[in-house]
Amino acid sequence: MTLATINPTTGATEVLVKRHDRVETLERIDEADVAARKLRSTTFEQRARWMHAAADILTDQAEGLGELITVEMGKPIQQSVAEVHKSAKAMRFYADHAEEFLAEVPLEDPAVVGASRAWTCYESLGVVLAVMPWNYPIWQVVRFAAPALMAGNAGLLKHASNVPQAALFFDTLFERAGFPGGSFRTLLIGGSEVADVLSDPRVKAVTLTGSEAAGRSVASIAGDNIKKSVLELGGSDPFIVMPSADIASAAVTAVRARISNNGQSCIAGKRFIVHTDVYEEFAEAFVAHMSALVVGDPLDPSVDVGPLATRGGRDDLMELVDDAVAKGAEVLVGGYVPEGDGFFYAPTILAGLDGSMRVVQEETFGPVASLYRAESAEDALRIANQTSFGLSSSVWSTEPEEQSWFLRNLDAGAVFINGMTVSYQELPFGGIKRSGYGRELAADGIREFCNLKTVWKA
Template sequence: MPIATINPATGQLVESFDALPDGQVDAAIERSVEAFEALCGTTFAERAQWLTAAADLLDADRDDIGRLMTTEMGKTYASAKAEAAKCAAACRFYAANAERFLADEPADASAVGATRAYVRYQPLGPVLAVMPWNFPLWQVMRFAAPALMAGNVGLLKHASNVPQTALYLEKLFRRAGFPVGAFQTLLVGSRSVERILTDPRVRAATLTGSEGAGRAVGRTAGQELKKVVLELGGSDPFVVMPSADLERAAEVATTARCQNNGQSCIAAKRFIVHTDVYDEFAEAFVARMSALRVGDPMSADTDVGPLATEQGRADVEELVRDAVDKGARVLCGGQRPDGDGWWYPPTVVTDLIPEMRMWSEEVFGPVAGLFRAASYTDAIRLANGTSFGLGSNAWTRDPAEQERFATDLDAGSVFINGMTTSFPELPFGGVKNSGHGRELSAQGIREFCNLKTVWVGSGESRGGAGSHSE
């Protein structure tokens, strides 16, 4: 895939970039090592000052960076500006909380024969971040903000279709005051990832992306014995039970499926509705999906813009076509419009069966699969009957059902009577083929730290550490 900005609303090339040669990549890695040595000598207060400055710059740049994201990947201008604001909030969150999250944690010294015992969190070094295009600022920032506050440094290999956003991020942290090399963008193709990750100067990696990309990076990290965090695909269930507020559920379901033009790992994709309320919910949901406005992503009146890439639209079309060819019904949408750009309408498909690819594969576009569940047990069977386990939604006003869903849904998060989203205050990640490790919250900042055990004895001859084996 070329490293280029191609406007998905028109299909026209805006700007292309040459990939960095190996020599420049090696020089960037060496700069990251030097920057890590410098950053380790700074205080939390200094890093917080720089990260807060980055937040202020994001606020000042919001219109411009929003316009750039819309141009590069087609998200609506309103959602792009909201993404920049969310990144600024995350910077301020970690600036305010990192020192507390990484404070020494005391242990029971007397139980281990010490005068003092504690856990200390220390940064690992240069971390490679392999990031996707769908939230080109946010998915980088949820790694970068905690990593930099912990004292790590970042090497960003961003998606090839958002190169200008990637370059903006490097400039952002430098403008904010971080040392030269603390956060660098590497304009390289996916084939360079293995070479970078196997470099001994690179200590760990994080990847948000497809299952295939995650397997490749995870395999290399495993061979190199390096820590890795993987946030991969999702096919999130959205379960609706008889006690739910159906109008509200249908309203949120529409947003949950079509947010970011339907291109979100944690977008609800499989809508599993109890048979007692299936017809009523389906009618309201289809009406709302049909009413969404597809058009110019820069327009304030637009709900859904184009898909980010031509191949992405082709993939969505193929999944819908496969389902229809095998007996599924399309309740709305399902046909791309004529003209330039990579458009696809909000679509609802029902009568799905396991032989259809939509049953088991993630649809990365504004296409909803609608399922009928005979009971709570049947709803859980359908919800968990996938190789993914990122997010999940359940709609019920029954307190007992709410507790059961919180336990029974096999996912990294369960949102009850609300839309799955990410917050700096809460850990984010998945299980099964959706990956492992966590981003955000205290758990996220600790992922790329050495959890160092410190045992301090009195120095007197009375036994203690070393008197027993493992």
């Protein structure tokens, strides 16, 4: 059995990689278990030194690694290289701040609990499994690996099957940087084998970024085994534009938010909800900017939008658009598969949407934007909150009271005001409703996979 790198630009198979069999998988779990015990006895200073070395490797190999990403999943080359640099920055962030984030917290007046001293401390759990997606094949792994390793855990990576070369890169990265052998191991296995790995008593917890269906499955397995899980699932983020907004800036940012990573981002703006007073002005600019995008070979730096990562993903997106059009939606631009090889889809804007259309409730994972007209702020909020997702959101308004009202009432893990949603290592990231639970990044992210221990001393 093999895993394949299928170049989404051409549809051709580039590389075949042999899967790990059951024996190899168990050996890797054992290596991680041994490494976890070693890591627990290391200091923050040691781990920080190794993490900085891993970041240096990423930086030194950014161009080549960026090209590998583009060939495996199709994002424009400049975005691929930027992803590598962003990942290195996150490594350095956790190397420099992990000790501070996991510092003991003393009870100011221990006498109230009858103690001479009382405090809380954070301890590593052991081996943590990460089930990661293909859309940010370096960044998604690093935002788990950096805090997990700095906390003293070992990691196992089950990466998406269509990015096996990125997965193999991580199999040796941290060991090359100085971490004990086995501290981070890749498992080249299929999705059906995750249950056995997560059920192994040596694996203490799991984090997953992926689809709602995958999250439901992994959460169920973790629950059956009474193990901690963190889920970052789908999103259908609202991008709300009110009359006081800078419309020109909002329209430019809306395009960037929708087509970044070829539109394959959980936190991308997907539903553009515009107040009726500025709807026509925004729609005209939005269509003009989307129409001007260059679609083509993502290795060409002049290209704005490359292919979708897989043929299946492209076909799923096409079905959503076709369903909406068949039920009366208006295509303002795009709405078709370009001629030629690869898994391309034209940048698209749909308007005239109603609840009978799948695109209203389902996530559009590709360069397709849904445009809504809102009659009021209350109507905009209603549209924004009508999906089952709640990852992030964006509000464009210059009125402080209006900003505060949306901030309080949007069902989302984050609200970005007059800007597009971006994940930063300094800020916690995660969602509510069917977008998942738990948080990645910042101090909250490193604490997710630690035991918060209370200590009482007479």
